[in-house]
Amino acid sequence: MLGRALPVASEAVSTGACTHCGAALAAGQDRFCCNGCAGAHALVAGLGLASFYGRRETEAGALRPEEAPPVLDLAPFAAAPKDDLQRLDLMVAGLTCGACVWLVEQALAAERDVLSARASLTARRLTITWRGAAARANDLGALLARLGFRVAPWSPACLRATEDAEGRALTRALGIAAFGSMNVMLVSVAVWVGGDMGPALRHGLHWLAALIGLPVVLVAGMPFYRSAWAALRAGRPSMDLAISLGVLATAGMSLSETLRNGPYTWFDGATMLLALLLAGRVFDRAARRRARQSVAELLALQEGLVNRLLPDGRLEAVPAEAVAAGDRVLVAAGDRLRLDGEAAVDALLDAAATTGESVPRRYAAGEPLPAGAVNMGAAFTMTVSASAKDGSLAAMARLLERAEQAKGRFVAIADRASRFYVPIVHAVAAATFLAWWGVLDAPWQVALVNAVCVLLITCPCALALAVPAVQVVAVGGLFRRGVLVTSATALERLAGADHVVLDKTGTLTEGRPVLLPEGQDPATLRRAAGMARASRHPLAQALARACPEAPLAAGVREVPGQGLEAGAARLGSSAFCGLGTSADGMTLVFRDGEGAPVAFRFADRLRADAAASVAALGELGLPAELLSGDGEGAVAAVARQAGIAQWRAAADPLAKQARIAALMKAGRHPLMVGDGINDAAALAAAHVSASPAGATDLAQTASDLVLQREGLSALPAVIRIARQAQSIARQNIGFSLVYNVVAVPVAVLGLVTPVIAALVMASSSLVVVLNALRAAKD
Template identity: 70%
Template sequence: MSSLGRIAPAPAEAVSPATVACAHCGAPLAPGQARFCCVGCEAAHALVSGLGLDAFYRRREAAASGGTLRPAAEPPATDFAPLARAEREDGVHGLELMVSGLTCGACVWLVEQALAAEPDVLRARASLSSRRLAVAWRGPNARANDFAALLARLGFRVAPWSPACLRATEDEEGRALIRALGIAAFGAMNVMLVSVAVWVGWDMGEATRAAMHWLAALIGLPVIAVAGLPFYRSALDALRARRANMDLAISIGVLATAAMSLSEAVRNGPYTWFDGATALLALLLAGRVLDRAARRKARQAAAELLALQEGSVALLQPDGTTRAVPVERVRPGDRLLVAAGERLRLDGVIEGTDAAEALLDTSATSGESLPRRFAAGDPLPAGGVNMGAPFRLRVTAAATDGSLAALARLLERAEQAKSRFVSVADKAARLYVPVALTVALGTFLGWWAGLDASWQEALVPAVAALIITCPCALAIAVPAVQVVAVGALFRRGVLVAAPTALERLATADHAVLDKTGTLTEGRPVLLPDPARDPASLRAAAALARASRHPLARALVRACPEAAAAEGVQEIPGAGLRRGAERLGSAAFCGVAAAPDEGMTLYYRAGSAPAVAFRFADRLREDAGEAVAALHRLGLSTELLSGDGTEAVEHAARMTGTGPWTAHASPEAKAARIAALRAQGRRPLMVGDGINDATALALAHVSVSPAGATDLAQTASDLVLRGEAGLAALPAAIVVARRAQRIARQNIAFSLIYNVVAVPAAVAGLATPLVAAAVMSSSSLIVILNALRAGREPHAWTR
């Protein structure tokens, strides 16, 4: 017997008045919430406690922020049973899944232990780096759905594993950066040990000092040659393109320091600077690794999009039977049987006489909040879920040529275009590099030719000028401001996910807003009606429990005490029926000449008058305020949604948004963003769904609200947490604009300060002590100025 049905709720624990985070997912609690942020987290905590796995909450390194572990309101729609493969002839099956939400080793431990508690599970292994889960059990393949449901109840999202997911986790460039960082850190620590002995060894003999210099060179030179390769390659690429970037400045500074240090070691000078070069590489590589991790999310977004179509499908045979085959083996013209509740993994059209139409939930790709009806012959998009009766599908495009693959390619191209954004630091480097090189070359020539010094002696003040004007001071000018600004936004509920997000957000001039899940809460709610009989609501909710339709779910949420009715029959595209009771469309319930009232269900019991249940996708409380604040900040707005005309027009009118467009497909949204950029605009895109991912990636800067899909969040530059609301968006713009002003001040100060310090280097007065004092004081002033970016503004909209 499965343990899924025998988990007893955990006993209630005393709650400290200081409790501010959900006991399961770690999301901040709203006023009035005692211990859990939602019913799903409370049930998940009870499940963990019932399994005896409470150690998870003590083991995890950090709570999942933003509701990462918050269980979804709906169970997984994918049927995982056909994906299970028979591993042995004695009934052992295996399944591989991609698990979203694994944030630390404790999450991996929880997944493995929760599955191991199932009596028929033989093994369960999860990988944190690739998010891949392999589970094997003895029993029918239908148990695969039970395991997926168990993980969903814990708050993890699951999808079929595929080679595309594996390829997304393979990142040779990322591994090379980590190797370079390890080499640089190891070398810097060891060279520092040798250099400290020289710095403090005032009575050290010349022979001992020479030995120390050559020992530092023996360690430092290979480290500089190998660990600096990422910067050297980038610098060479910049030179080939006839431009200067910060990597060119770093490469020149590091290599010049190494050359001067080697020269000093040859002539046994008083000091060498191998320690400074290796330490500089280690610090800069650490920042590069973090930057790479942020940009890697874009590739993961494309992999998760493709995961919607991975798995197997039911291929129809000539004799009428079906056979499960992988999606990759299906070709255009093949015929598939799409079961009720199954996700369409390939594009196609309805075929045959067994179904005149299909009812699909296309919210994942179109953004429409209600299912759409498709007639026979209409093109059906991959990614939709069959909400009606089974039907036959004739495939029109292979997996690699379908609509989902096209979206993934658009997403990748958009991210590559965004990665070419030139940062403020690189713009400053275009001025810094030629000036610094000219000063260093002039210093060298002046000492060597003008003062008759040897080339070794002339090299010391020349490189000292590069050290004093080292890109350390220039490089820290922008990151120091970003760290302060990102921390300030995090405390206000805004997560900054991209390295240049603040720079782009500060320059945005036009906001493109999605409707469903962005301006609205993203799920229908029953509108109150004082004239409605409560008994009718309970009867209708009892029927609604038999359906997965969004309006039926909303009806159940409005009356959770209603018990499920037995013997309910669902008529696809019409409604629910049990005896003389009916719940569904106006025509299905015999309501004549019903007006177009948007989202409405009717309930009729026998010959009694029909009762109308009207629904609305409620606007977020702060939607109007956020739009007004954007206008005050000088941004124009427009509403771009895949939902119907009436709903989009109402949302635009209630929030004061500018022009609006309804029935916008993912391709249309991306085309609109591209058109705005072609006009010279800098669009800010705000969206929450898979259908918004391409537009989010293509926009000048992108934001996803709380509750957005994983794909939308990974394609976004900023993510608004649940407690922040849309009002945090104009707040983030204010912080970003201030941060840009302070960053430019820091860059200007660094350049001016270095120009003042150059005469000391040119005159040969830049000893290591002087250079250290100059660089440290410059960095201190830059950091103190950067702290201003985090102060509380008088008004968010100024």
């Protein structure tokens, strides 16, 4: 997974660094700087994970285990999503590269009771799921501490503090480089224009430039030197190594010219180079942070205090993280819902922050209320249905992180290409020096300047940023439009979709059917409604709403795509209840054993934007077909209203999946849109899939995209953005390749100076990032 591992023992001897943490070894120390590192290395080797040392990029000493780590009881922070299962979210310090993520995940996965361990390099967040007691959290935290990672309960505040500290360090280095380069430039200009100045004055100006420039080069270049040293220790040269060599070579050559009082020095080039490179890093960091702002915005919605109702009726202001499922909270007028829940009264909520809907919507009593919404009506009391870390906001944040960080096809291609750059660049730079010095008989200073220019102007930064920047910008932009991207390759596949298959109930229609009053027997209605309460199917929910006083029936089991059964009683399709084909229209049949069947008929309205959305999809080259499990009459009516010529009724889950398979076998790339349990198989089998707002958990899990807004109007815009994102990614890759093909010969021929080379290289990355920012525009 991480490639070939280097012999770690020989590495320590040759570099004089600790085999585990990389810190310098003191006199008399062999391989390890302390007993903690010796134990950590033995643990890593015992787990069969020694290849970590061949790819890590951590700062020297960063992974040294603490002799006496602080005692923190992590058990209270573990949550139990299901019986006998525990989940814990941790903030991990020292998680600085992909190798660290791999080591943490693999070390935890080796524990028998650990079911999953996923670490996010962006958020420094680690989510562990295991089977057993909550007290096991302390053992898992101790395991990470033995490896040299420091852990604490995860919170968005910790992440912001870490990012702010890193940003301040980078900005401070930029300020030093900019200030130093301007002052060195003033001195250098005097040397350039002072053709008649004496050797003594020129020598003094050279030393003045060195006095300013050398400290700037040593201090401001530390972000590059640290990264280059870590990569060099791991045996995997990075582009920061090329930059470091270029800067230090320029400064060293300038110092040599100062000592011999040569005509020119290049301290101005070295300091200006650092200023330009650091400016590019700061800009890139800002662009990426803006693109990832969606996650931060989501997590910020659940921060703050909530008014929890105590059993004696008093109110207690507590952090949202301290509220558990089942607690009751008071939501005042204008307050934001920090948690998911339900209310016993109707509520008017503005959910624009999570769904993008600009108009407040009224939620009926008992309907799930989404966290992040704002109460636009009167105050009400809400029963919390999930804690902060188990709620909808946290789930959406995890999906966004996964989609932004996972690697799609174009990202993988760019990653592989960029890895070939560094050895090729160093070889070309060395050949340039030898050609100018040995073949063209140029002074070694001129040969070295041209070699340095090759190191500086040939940079894989633009290629490395070409696709990831587009991906994070597009994912973040779609979220702000109310579309949640849950798969790394969703946009790539959506851009190639050429056919759309639509479910009916809850997708083309509002999914809120109403029971038609046809003189049903109250006792039968009550029994059927009690069974219906166990299902999230729209017809079952409508039946339950028609008789809200019906108690939940015991022992109800759902058969996907067919209905419900509890003992001898069945509620579902006509065929499920033993009556043959389904009747026309939306109908549920209730039958208790061999008793007489009772039909409950419903009416559902077409979504207001359904016909326009279907027409827009057709204009984009995606002809639509309707595939529904409902009766022929109801399906035909909806197809006619939505403008869909091809449709099929009475399609069970297997039939839907078979239709998707047939389309793909015929060379089509179908987009499946559905919301129910019976759509899950088709959603998973389709080339790309989406589920609308209000879809079942199973449907959303199987989908590549989740439309948070009501209706399908966002879907055509999503397809346009996906196609534009793929076009921009190809543009970026093409530009990066053309840039390097042109830039290398120019530098080899000696047509640029180090300052110009740095400016051109920084500009190439800037062009790629600016082009990527267009990906979120429709």
